[in-house]
Structure formats: structure tokens, C-alpha cells
Amino acid sequence: MPIFLILIASVYLILTFNLPEANIGNPTAAMNYPLLIGFSLLILSILYLLNEYKLSRKEKFDNYNVFKDKELTVKFLIVLGLCIVYSLIFEQVGFLISTSLFLLALLFVVNGRKQWLINIIVAITFSFATWYSFSELLGVSLP
Amino acid sequence: MGIDWNSFLEGLTTALRFENLLFIIIGGFLGTVVGMLPGLGAATAVAVLIPITFGMDPTSALILMGAIYYGSMYGGSRSSILVNTPGDASSIAATFDGYPMTRKGQAGQALTLATLASLIGGFFAIIGMMFLTEPLSSFALQFGPAEYFFLLLFTLSAVVSLSRGNLIKGFISMFLGLMMTTVGVDSQSGVYRYTFDIPHLSDGVDFLIIIIGIYAVGEVFYNLLNIKNEDLKVKSDVGKVWITKEQWKRMLGPAIRQGPVGFLIGILPGAGGSIASMISYSTEQQISKNRDEFGKGAPEGLAAPESSNNAAGVGAFIPLLTMGIPGSGTTAVILGALIMLGMQPGPMLFENQPEIAWTFINSLFIGNIVLVIINLALVGALIKILKTPSKILYPIILVLGFIGAYTLGYNIIDFYILIIFGLLGLAMKLLDIPPAPLILAVIIGSSLEQNFRMANVRYDSFMDILTASPIAMVFAALTILSIFLPKILNYLAKPKV
Numbered sequence: 275m276p277i278f279l280i281l282i283a284s285v286y287l288i289l290t291f292n293l294p295e296a297n298i299g300n301p302t303a304a305m306n307y308p309l310l311i312g313f314s315l316l317i318l319s320i321l322y323l324l325n326e327y328k329l330s331r332k333e334k335f336d337n338y339n340v341f342k343d344k345e346l347t348v349k350f351l352i353v354l355g356l357c358i359v360y361s362l363i364f365e366q367v368g369f370l371i372s373t374s375l376f377l378l379a380l381l382f383v384v385n386g387r388k389q390w391l392i393n394i395i396v397a398i399t400f401s402f403a404t405w406y407s408f409s410e411l412l413g414v415s416l417p
Numbered sequence: 418m419g420i421d422w423n424s425f426l427e428g429l430t431t432a433l434r435f436e437n438l439l440f441i442i443i444g445g446f447l448g449t450v451v452g453m454l455p456g457l458g459a460a461t462a463v464a465v466l467i468p469i470t471f472g473m474d475p476t477s478a479l480i481l482m483g484a485i486y487y488g489s490m491y492g493g494s495r496s497s498i499l500v501n502t503p504g505d506a507s508s509i510a511a512t513f514d515g516y517p518m519t520r521k522g523q524a525g526q527a528l529t530l531a532t533l534a535s536l537i538g539g540f541f542a543i544i545g546m547m548f549l550t551e552p553l554s555s556f557a558l559q560f561g562p563a564e565y566f567f568l569l570l571f572t573l574s575a576v577v578s579l580s581r582g583n584l585i586k587g588f589i590s591m592f593l594g595l596m597m598t599t600v601g602v603d604s605q606s607g608v609y610r611y612t613f614d615i616p617h618l619s620d621g622v623d624f625l626i627i628i629i630g631i632y633a634v635g636e637v638f639y640n641l642l643n644i645k646n647e648d649l650k651v652k653s654d655v656g657k658v659w660i661t662k663e664q665w666k667r668m669l670g671p672a673i674r675q676g677p678v679g680f681l682i683g684i685l686p687g688a689g690g691s692i693a694s695m696i697s698y699s700t701e702q703q704i705s706k707n708r709d710e711f712g713k714g715a716p717e718g719l720a721a722p723e724s725s726n727n728a729a730g731v732g733a734f735i736p737l738l739t740m741g742i743p744g745s746g747t748t749a750v751i752l753g754a755l756i757m758l759g760m761q762p763g764p765m766l767f768e769n770q771p772e773i774a775w776t777f778i779n780s781l782f783i784g785n786i787v788l789v790i791i792n793l794a795l796v797g798a799l800i801k802i803l804k805t806p807s808k809i810l811y812p813i814i815l816v817l818g819f820i821g822a823y824t825l826g827y828n829i830i831d832f833y834i835l836i837i838f839g840l841l842g843l844a845m846k847l848l849d850i851p852p853a854p855l856i857l858a859v860i861i862g863s864s865l866e867q868n869f870r871m872a873n874v875r876y877d878s879f880m881d882i883l884t885a886s887p888i889a890m891v892f893a894a895l896t897i898l899s900i901f902l903p904k905i906l907n908y909l910a911k912p913k914v
Contacts, residue, residue: 315592321585350642353815354836360819361832373816380812384641396809404820 352383374401425547428775432480432783437776440481441784445791448488453496454810459507459730460747460856462489464632465814467625467754468821475760476773480780482751483734484788487781490690490730491535491788494723498527499800507690507726510698514711514718521714525796530664530716531723532792534672538724539785541676542683542731546778549684550767554739557764560888562871567892569865572686572742575899577854584900586850594858597627598866623831624753624859626822630835631852632750633818635842637811642843668720671701679725683732686744693729694722731781738762738774742861746853749860756860757825 360376367375378397382390431437444466451462462485470478493508498515511531518527560568577587675697682693701721702711711718736742741763743749755762760773767774822835845852858865 312596315589315596318585318589318592346642350638353638353641354840357815357819357832357836357839361829361836364823364832365829373820376819377812377816380815381809384808384812386808392809396813400813400816404817 349383353380356380356383370401370405373404374398377401424771424775425779427772428777429779431476431772431776432779437477437480437780438783438787440477441484441780441787442791444481444484445488445491445784445788448485448490449492449495449788449791451485451814452489452492459486459489459493460628460750460853461632461636461814462486462492463747463750463754464625464628465817465821467629467750468817468824470754470758471824473758475755475758476776478758479751479755479760479773479777480784482754483777483781484784486747486751487539487727487730487784488788488791490727491532491792494531494535494726495528495792498531498719499524507694507729509691510694510722510726511719513698513722514713514715517712517714518716518719523714526661526664527714527719528796529793530668530719532789534668534720534723535727536785536789537669537672538676538679538726538728539731539781541673541724542680542728543778543781543785545677545680546731546735546781549735550739550774550778553735554764554767557740558768560740560764561886562868562875563889564886564892566865566868566872567889567896568740568742569861569868571892571896571899572736572744572861573854573858573865574896575686576745576857577851578899578901586848587854590845590850590852591854591858594627594855595862595865597859598624598862623825625757625825626831626834627838627859628750628753628856629818629821630838631842631845631856632746633814633821634835634839635846635852637815637818638839638843639846640811664716667707667716671697671705671717671721672724675701675721675725676728679728680732682725683729684735684744686736686742690726690729690733694726697721697725727785734777734781738766738777739764741766743857746856749853749857753860 356376356379360372363375364372374397377400378393381393381397432441447466448459448462451465452459463482466482466485470481473481490507494511494515497508497511498519501512501516501519515527515531518524518530573591577591578584678697678700679690679693682696683690698718698721701717702708705711705715705717707715707717733744733748736744737748737752741752741761743752752762760766818839819832819835822831823829825831842852844850845855
């Protein structure tokens with residue numbers, strides 16, 4: 275993660291240097307502040323990396339322990355996948371259908387197959403209730 | 418003195434209007450429910466429920482969000498007392514004596530005690546707020562860019578240094594947040610920054626999406642990875658709800674003493690509920706006659722943190738309303754939502770629309786009473802909700818997050834941004850990087866940049882900005898001080914068990 279942060283900071287800095295110069299006023303005005311941020315983040319990330327390095331000698335780095343539980347990790351990845359699928363179909367299929375399906379799928383993954391009746395009831399009631407309250411009561415248009 | 422009684426009465430009548438009362442009840446209830454969920458606190462509650470406020474007028478939206486906010490604080494202590502899992506950091510102290518009371522079969526009494534203590538703390542804080550808001554906002558009217566720049570800087574550094582975890586991680590979180598605010602068209606020069614030619618990004622990344630991503634989606638992701646298979650063991654039978662005379666006597670003192678303490682801590686940027694409740698707990702423990710009972714179910718030990726926590730929650734609104742500066746992650750979320758609704762809290766709010774501020778203050782009063790009623794009358798129903806498997810509620814919160822993101826910009830790109838920030842929130846949670854500095858930075862980052870640049874234009878060098886006025890110098894000094902403050906506070910807040 276610290277290495278990843280250093281990467282983010284570097285990319286941000288490179289982008290900053292490539293910013294076009296402003297036509298009005300001070301040509302570098304739009305750059306100075308991001309430069310300050312970029313460099314600070316870079317320095318901090320390096321500090322963080324050094325810190326972690328020192329720590330990892332003494333104690334095992336165990337932040338990623340949660341991923342050791344295979345079953346939960348798989349479930350999490352499925353949920354993540356569902357989120358992306360939802361984003362893809364949302365505008366094509368429309369709010370009501372896609373949300374019901376998304377919530378139903380989520381509930382099946384998270385809550386388990388045994389409680390299928392509850393899952394179906396919750397998914398449909400919830401989707402319909404939100405759809406109704408948004409489009410009818412609050413006047414927000416949904417596809 | 419500063420109280421404008423006309424505006425006060427006007428605010429009272431507005432707050433008592435039927436629809437606003439309804440919002441207080443709905444918000445308080447929803448907030449309580451989300452706040453009760455282990456791991457989800459006030460910030461998540463407000464973030465997820467933001468879409469409800471769309472299309473409302475700003476005053477009602479402010480009332481609703483206020484209700485959600487302190488509803489979730491009441492809710493947080495429910496799960497602390499009943500199942501020993503605090504809803505968020507600020508209700509950790511409630512587990513020390515609240516859960517032992519439950520184990521002794523006094524769950525109902527513990528809930529009542531906590532509720533009454535919160536009410537007392539909240540009342541003190543609201544009275545304090547009535548006296549402090551106007552003087553503070555007229556003071557803030559004198560601020561120029563240099564003063565604001567250092568005030569914002571101070572707020573950020575205070576939030577960084579007071580959020581748990583180490584300083585480097587806190588500052589990394591802050592700079593990530595600041596970075597995000599530079600995306601989009603630069604308002605002063607018209608330069609496109611970091612938009613990658615995606616037209617939707619030219620307005621910048623919507624801060625509400627970042628908030629929902631990190632506080633709602635990220636938290637749900639994290640909880641999904643940590644879901645426990647055994648259901649929470651909640652006893653339906655909470656025992657007597659009515660407290661005894663002796664308990665009342667024992668809780669009254671701490672509740673009254675710690676209300677003002679919590680309020681003052683709450684005003685400080687960055688401090689807030691978790692620190693206030695810890696400090697209150699340990700001071701009451703030191704001065705109490707029943708010191709030995711602390712940790713074993715002492716009413717004092719429950720009343721002190723609850724009163725102080727609620728007072729701190731109200732106190733946190735003061736910098737928000739008077740200066741437009743949020744002192745915590747949660748108030749930052751509320752500020753974000755208000756800005757989106759076209760309302761700019763800050764000194765001008767009291768100048769131009771005092772009735773909004775007073776309506777809000779009055780709604781806090783009413784809301785606290787309503788919440789006491791909700792919490793006492795519906796103990797049974799609330800426990801049932803606590804029993805509903807979180808496995809059903811987490812998916813619902815996730816879906817609400819997506820819907821919220823969509824209604825913000827009607828653009829599907831926001832879904833992908835939401836997922837990215839959800840993953841970022843998860844990563845930060847796993848690495849123990851505090852999210853509050855990032856959220857705060859996202860909300861005030863652009864005004865930090867604008868003030869920084871305006872100050873740069875007005876003054877020649879950095880030293881000139883620094884010495885622009887005594888106020889600026891004081892804030893600069895406070896910024897440096899705040900970095901060393903946690904060591905002092907940690908010493909004070911350590912419960913001496």
C-alpha cells in the first residue's frame with residue numbers, strides 16, 4: 275500500500291507538471307497548490323514505507339488477515355462483481371428491475387439461500403418503495 | 418446579550434410546523450436504526466440518507482440531517498449497552514458500564530439511564546449553543562483569506578492529530594482528500610486539471626460520492642469481510658425500564674457535570690464525541706465515591722460518557738454554523754449535503770437568515786425530546802431491529818449508496834467512481850488509516866486552496882500572510898500546537914482502571 279501511495283503521488287505530480295499554463299493572471303497559479311500537495315504526499319508515503327519496513331521486521335504484517343477466510347473473500351469478490359454488473363445494466367434495464375435483481379443477488383450471496391422467501395420479499399418491497407418515494411414523492415426521475 | 422428572542426420564537430414556530438416535526442421523527446428513527454448497527458456510525462447514517470433530502474428546502478433538510486445525526490448517537494449507545502458492540506468510536510465508553518448492567522439483568526434501566534443522561538447533556542449543549550453562536554459568527558465576519566486559510570489549516574491538523582492512529586497515516590489521508598479537490602476546472606484560471614478528458618469530471622468529483630463511497634460502500638465492504646456467522650445474542654427481556662430513585666440520584670450529578678465538558682470539547686475541531694466521552698468517563702471515575710463499581714455497572718459510569726457524548730455532538734455544530742467549518746467527519750458530511758442544497762453555513766448565515774439557524778437550534782431541542790420518547794417507548798421494537806440480521810441490512814445500505822450516487826448527477830460514471838472509493842475506503846479501513854481527515858479535506862479543500870491563493874495575491878510572501886493579523890497568528894500557532902496535543906489528551910483520556 276505505501277508503494278501504491280508513492281505511485282499515486284508521483285503520477286499526480288507528473289500530471290501537475292504537465293498542466294497547461296493559464297492564460298489569465300499568473301501562469302503557474304493553478305499549479306502551485308497541487309505541487310505542494312503532491313510533494314507532501316510523496317514525502318509522507320516514503321515515511322510511511324520506512325515505518326512499515328521497520329515494523330515488519332518486528333511483527334508480522336497482519337492487516338490482510340481478513341482475506342484468509344476463503345469463503346468470505348469469495349463472497350466479497352462476488353459482491354464487488356455484482357456492483358459492476360449493476361452499473362452496467364442500470365441504464366439499459368431501468369431502475370426497478372435492475373435494483374430488484376441487484377438487491378436479490380446481494381441478499382442471496384450475503385444472507386444465504388435458505389432464507390430465499392425473506393430475500394425475495396425484501397428485495398421487491400425495498401426496490402418498489404424507493405422507486406415510489408423517489409419518483410412520486412420527491413420528484414426525482416429514475417430510468 | 419446575543420440572543421435575539423424574536424428570531425428564537427420564529428425559529429420555534431417553524432421547527433414546530435407539522436412537516437418539520439415529521440422530519441425530526443423520521444430522521445431520529447432512521448438515525449437510531451443505522452446507528453445501532455455495529456460498525457456503522459453517525460457519518461454513515463447521514464451519508465446513506467442524504468438522497469432523502471433532495472428536493473427539500475434547506476431548512477427542513479438541515480433539521481432532518483440533524484435528527485439523523487443525533488438519532489444515530491442515541492442508537493450507537495443502544496448496541497453498546499445491549500450487545501457490547503459500540504456503533505462507533507464515540508459510544509465505546511458506554512460499553513464500560515452499560516454492558517455490565519445488561520449482564521446484571523438491568524438492560525432496560527441502563528437504556529433509560531443512557532437516554533436521560535444524553536438528554537441532559539444535550540440540553541446543556543443547546544443552551545450553550547444559543548449563547549455562543551451569534552457572538553462567534555460576528556467574530557468570524559472579520560476573517561479575511563489569511564485568517565481563513567490558517568483556520569482551515571488548523572481544523573485539518575486538529576482532525577488529523579485527534580483521530581486515532583498515527584500522525585503519518587492521518588496526514589496521508591488528509592493529502593489524499595486535498596488531492597481529490599483539485600480535480601476539475603480551476604475556478605480562477607479555467608485550467609482543466611486531472612480530468613482525463615472525461616467531460617463529467619470537469620466539475621470535479623462530487624464530494625458526496627466520495628463520502629458515500631468511503632463511509633457507506635467502504636464500511637459495508639469491510640463488514641461483509643468480517644461478518645460473523647453466529648447471530649447476536651440479544652435478550653428480548655430487558656427487565657425493568659423504570660430506574661430507581663437511587664440510580665437517578667447517582668446519574669444526575671455526572672450527567673450535569675459532564676454535559677458542559679462534552680459541549681466545550683465538541684466545539685474544538687477534531688475532538689468530538691469519542692474523546693469527550695473518554696475524558697468524562699475517567700474524570701467521573703476519579704472523583705466518584707463509588708470508584709470501585711466503575712466497570713461493573715455503575716450508573717455514574719454510564720451517565721457521564723453519554724451526557725458528554727451527546728453534548729459534544731451538539732457542540733460540533735457550532736463551528737459548522739458560525740464559521741462554515743466542520744469539526745468532524747460527520748459534520749463535514751452534513752456541510753457537504755447543505756452546500757449541495759444551496760445553503761452556505763458560515764457567518765453570513767446569521768447575518769442574512771438568522772431564522773434558519775434558530776429553527777435548527779430549536780429543532781435540536783425538540784428532537785432530543787422526541788428521541789427520548791422514541792427510545793423509551795419503543796425499546797422492544799428497537800431490540801427487534803437489532804435482532805434483524807445485519808446480513809439483510811448491509812445489502813440494503815449498499816443499494817442505498819448506489820441510488821444516492823445516481824441521483825446526485827444522473828450519470829453512470831458516478832457508479833464506477835463510487836466503487837473505486839468504496840475500495841479505497843476498505844483499504845484505508847484495513848490499513849487503519851482514519852477516514853475523517855480525508856472527508857474533511859474533501860469538503861474544505863477547495864476553499865482552502867481559494868483562500869490560500871487569495872492570500873497569496875494579497876500579501877507578498879508567506880511571512881506576510883502569517884503576520885497578517887493577530888487572529889491569523891493565533892490560528893497558525895494552534896495548528897502547530899494541535900500536532901502535539903494528542904499526547905497530552907491521550908494522557909488525560911486514558912481510563913485509569
